[in-house]
Amino acid sequence: MPYWQWYLVIGLALAVPMVAILAKEIWVNLSEKAKRPVPAQALRSYALVVLVTTAIWPLFVPFVTYEKWTSRRNEKQRMSEERIFAPSKGDLVDHFTVAEVEAHEIVDDPLGGAPRLPFGHLHEAWERFVGELPVGAQLWSYAVVWENRWRAQEQREGYVAVIDGGIGPFFETVNYRLEDQA
16 A cells, blocks of 8 residues: 555544544534534534544644643642642531431432432441541531632531541531532
């Protein structure tokens, strides 16, 4: 097979993953412009990606290699810098007994999708948490606005064991980004 045919075959083979990678971006971009993307517009965009990738695929190889290398390095750096969430003494709100928490956290789903138990589907996780509490641990509720690794603020709430004045294991019940609530 002549060189130019191999060139096109390799380009077409690389076009498939490129379309897969860019498909969501194309669809979202078209959706934002027209609320409902016209299939012809999406098809034109996909065809353009296939044509460009097939024609100039050698330029993508170093670019993709560079992107993979830097994203892996940035991920390692971010993981080393990432703070791990844990409530502190300043986040404590109120002292509870296990019975009080379970009475307060009964899930009442009118459609019956969740069991009528403390924390609903998370009841087994709660039972494990309570079962692993050290003797003499006090149960406190906590609430904190936490800045995650992307610098977005999150509301986090739950229950934490206080052991000899120190913070122990915690059970998180609420976690949402504040900007999503605005």
